[in-house]
Amino acid sequence: MTELDSSPAGLDSTEADARLTRFGPNRLPAPRRKSLLMRFIAQFNNVLIYILIAAAVLKAILGEWVDFAVIMVVAIINSVVGFLQEGKAEQALDGIRKSLSLNARARRDGDWVNVDAQALVPGDVVRIGSGDRVPADMRLLAVTNLGVDEAALTGESLPAAKDVAHVDPEAGLGDRTSMVYSGTIVTSGSGTGVVTATGSATELGRIQTLITEAKGIDTPLTRKLTQFGRQLSLLILGIAAVMLVTGRLIHGFSDNELISAGISFAVAAIPEGLPAVVTITLALGVQQMARRRAIVRKLPAVEALGAVDVICSDKTGTLTQNEMTVRTVCIAQHDYTVSGTGYRPDGHIECDGRPTVPADDPGLAALIATMTLCNDARLTEVDAQWRVVGEPTEGALRALAVKAGFDGADSPRLAELPFESANKFMVTLNAAPGGDRTLHVKGAPDRLLDRSTTQLRGEVTEPLDRAYWEARIDELGDQGLRVLAAARTGAPAGADTVTAADVDDGLEFLGIVGIVDPPRPEAVTAIANCHSAGIGVKMITGDHGGTARAIAREMGITTDPNPKVLTGADLQAMSQPALRDMVDEVDIYARTSPEHKLRIVSALQADGKTVAMTGDGVNDAPALTRADIGVAMGIKGTEATKEVAGIVLADDNFATIERAVEEGRRIYDNIRKSVLFLLPTNGSQSLVILVAILFGFALPLQPVQILWVNTVTSITLSLALVFERAEPGIMARPPRSANRSLVSLPDVSMIALVSVLVAGASVSVFFIAQSAGYPLPVAQTAAVNMLVMGQLAFLLNCRFLTASSLRPAVFRGNPWIWRMAAALIALQLVFVYTPFMHTWFHSAPISPRGWAIALVLATVIFLIVEAAKAVGRRLGY
Structure with a gap:
């Protein structure tokens, strides 16, 4: 009371007004907000959108205004989805501000009066009772059977019993029995206390500051797609430059011919179907996860769980049933x-x-x-x-x-x-x-x-x-x-x-x-599955160390009969480098505060881990913001945690996280399959153009024909892989490395092989048709047909990334393969035999012999790729 210059009789109105001017209102300051327009524009700051816009510009240059409009609509829709779906930090802070009390019973001028909670100042004497929301941080002066639910701040499942006895100033938040904090709920009894902090100086205010300062981390997929987009752009520019110089200096092509060839090469090389495939794969993953009780709030989070090395979990209600x-x-x-x-x-x-x-x-x-x-x-x-x-x-x-x-x-x-x-x-x-x-x-x-x-x-x-x-x-x-x-x-x-x-x-x-509070039986199984998958599970709780240790042993988090436990006090005395050195060895953290959770997540990330963090209380929001993927509890979670989280669990069950990890791995596999399928399409097309320019012969493909191949394969075959089921043993393999590229060296070898095979087959068919006396449109149509058939064969190779596709399973498990294949063939028949397509795409009818040659060469491509996969398995790839 002396430090606050107050007394049990409270403050007089004049002093209260003076302090209100000095300390400011008892509310959390609203953060600086971006305008809605700027938030929407920011959604375009994404490598996927860059690729879409680049493809649209090229379509506009070619005069393909319908395709230009379609691609721009896709880009805008993708940005609208991100704008509406992603939880922003200011929304989380709104959730915290809603935790504040609206009014309070304070002693002013010697009388107990009702005042607006925003008018409270340090030194005010306030009375609280059962059912009240504590209006400010207070040091208790008198209590009668006072119990306070502090779960939002400490994570403890039981109400904290309060008294007026002095506690150590260094005590953790959950051990400060003589204090009550803004935003917590009085569950029983009554008490009187003196206000020690208001507004941003309260524990809630400190958490708001942590959320504001915590920098979100891009998901692994986002980082890899950004890296891949840059590398691909540099490669395309480099090859295009070599091609144009060669065409001018060696073969003497005119400017118009070089511009046409350059546009053809760029259109062929840019995988404009990739963003749509990735977005659709993630969107379908959202639906699948919803069926598994995991609600996705940020699209990249669908895949991110599949990459985690470590899951940091709260105890109460997530690992346990929250029922004593x-x-x-x-x-x-x-x-x-x-x-x-x-x-x-x-x-x-x-x-x-x-x-x-x-x-x-x-x-x-x-x-x-x-x-x-x-x-x-x-x-x-x-x-x-x-x-x-x-x-x-x-x-x-x-x-x-x-x-x-x-x-x-x-x-x-x-x-x-x-x-x-x-x-x-x-x-x-x-x-x-x-x-x-x-x-x-x-x-x-x-x-x-x-x-x-x-x-x-x-x-x-x-x-x-x-x-x-x-x-x-x-x-x-x-x-x-x-x-x-x-x-x-x-x-x-x-x-x-x-x-x-x-x-x-x-x-x-x-x-x-x-x-x-008994463990969830399904959570015990889920933890065992996580360990089998190479994923570490760490329990971070506000409970006491003994309770945390016993539950961790029972859950199977650790098999050590006397595992090491780090408490909040231990963390407080430890430097961040020291924590980083031992964070991988400790699986149990007790009596933790928001700063401690944030430090643990940061230390794991500094150690190269991809971290998922679960939480339900306001105190978990900063760590959820910092983690690679934040997972909030849907039942007992606060609005603040739900807003910053990428995924919300509808059942608050750790087993749901494990199932979501499995789904995330399946989604990443399918994205990778789609990438490995799409790139040879672009690689073979661009290789055909490149070879034609370098060797100075007529282009086997027209730019509009390249657009046709890209379009039909993107809307049919590439989408078929989106529906692939999880491969056997998906949860028996370790997490992929955070440093692993989206396209690894063995993948590059496979892409190069397939590109050469399909391009070689297409050029061969083109020359066979020309040598047989067929006109250029027929030869080009035959080359287009070969590209399409080669991609259809390679689709069967891609159903299993490393395992053999020479088995009956390749024909089962995904009916969309055959639906999309039938759609592709139907579209190709329209391309080859309808007059209006001949006008638009310079195509021409081909004979049954042309179809037979394409099918035979496609079968050869399939067998060669399977042989390459067998060699890769033997070499351990």
Whole structure:
């Protein structure tokens, strides 16, 4: 209070106004926004759009205005999709600003008054109660059973109990029990505090700053396409220059001939179908992922998950079910295990693997009775889902009572002492069926042991064995269980009130229960699949280190019996280079803050990893922004995290991430297949033009005929590969290297081979037709037909990137192959035999012999490519 120049009586209006002028309103500042026009124009800053626009310009130069219009429409549609679909940082910040309180109860001029939350200033004394949103960061002055849901800031699943005791200034956010923070929710009790920070100085404000400063990372596909586009552009320009110089100096071509040849070569070389294929592949991936409960907000994110090396996951609700469950019950003579998970009251109590009837064990029955009677929660079933009304831990105890067949209806409650953080226990006074009255106590084991002198063993009361219980409590704690204890004592006849003094000593200790947020079974399997796929899984949580370690072992994140855990305090004391050196070795991070999560992600990326980060709270938003792919929780996630994320999980389930990774790998494979299919199309066409110019003979292909080949293969064959299923063993191979090019050296060899084969076959057919006396239009049409048939043969090669296509499977699994092949042949028949096509594209009818030659050469191309793939497999490619 002294540092804030305030007192429990609060501020007067004059001082409050002065401080408001000094510190500014209690709101998060709106960021500088780009105009809608600039945001739309920015969508064109993409190598795919560059390629589309370049192709459109070339079409315009050729006078192909219909094609020009179509390509520009594709470019504009692609930009509109990006404009509407991508979550921008300012939208995330809007989500954070919506977390702020609208009004507050403050003490001004000695009276409690309602004020606009934006008018609060440091030094104000504010009162908060159950259901309120905390209006500013505050140091607590007085509390009554105050519990605050801080999950959005700390990630902890349970409300934090608050008190006024001093804590270490270096304590982590989740351990600052004497503080409450702006935007969090009061779940129980009430309190009074003095405002210590407002606006951008609050914890929420610091997170906003982190989001603003966190730079998003391009996805692997975006980086590779950018790199590929630059390399391809330089290659085309270089070859075109050589070709034009050769045509002028050696063969004496005229300017018009060189311009026509240059345009033909450029049109042939630029894969204008590639952007459309990539966009369609990603769009179909969006639909497929939606069916798998993963909602995609940014198109490149569809593929990015397939490249991840590391998945950093929150614990609560993602790896676990976010439903507290009693797993162990310990009484003096036995330990019991409890089956079933969550709040669904299905399951039973077992001892040594055999079901137990609680009524047969008086000690067990007594413990369950106390845990049930000293309990304010109730369970409800809504749409076949069981939910708890009240505290999660009490809901777990209520589910235990149902499994045990105990409802406590014959022991009505007469009075109660609510749980308070100062006492750490709850007491109820209940009437027994025989008329006796009993005090039932439930709470922290150490507090109940301090007040107990005896324990119950069966039906016999005996002296308390504290050492035994402390050992059992430590053992359950090491397993990551939250431990609660139960005790009881008699009450005087006619008693109708209860105070803390009534249970100061003389309690009969009944036993303890171990409660856990159980792992999702499917998440355990998913983590094992990720490890098989070479993907590391790291748990970053706000929970305590012991709980995090136990859950990580149970989930299979680590097999080390005593794995290393880095806490927020450890990270705070560690430099970024030191963290980078050990980040790959540590799989468990506990008691973390937003800055810690951001540092962990950055350290992994600096180590060359492609990182996916999951999150649900406002505190996760900066790390999601920085990660290669941010994954937000759709059920319990805040709007801030959903806005910055690339993918939102509709079921908050880690297993969905693993399925999305598999889908991402399939999508990348299909994009790569489409690229490897399209490039030989362009390579063979441009090679035909290049050879004609270098050797000085008539062009085997007209520019409009090149456009025809590009168009029909782009809208038919290249799209067929979009629908390919995942290849066997796709999740058994390691992630692709972040440095691996979209087109690797073996791929270049294959592209060159196919380009030479198809170009050679096309030139050969052209000369065969000319030598047979056919006119130039017929010879050129035969060459076009050979290009198309060669591409159809190569399509079957591309169905399996490395595996052999000489097997029956090449004819199954993707009906779109045959639909598109039929469409291609139909279009080619129109090209060859309809008069209007002869006028537009300078084509001419060809004989059945011409078709037969094309089919034979296409079969030869297919077999040669399969032989090359076999050599590649033998060499390990």
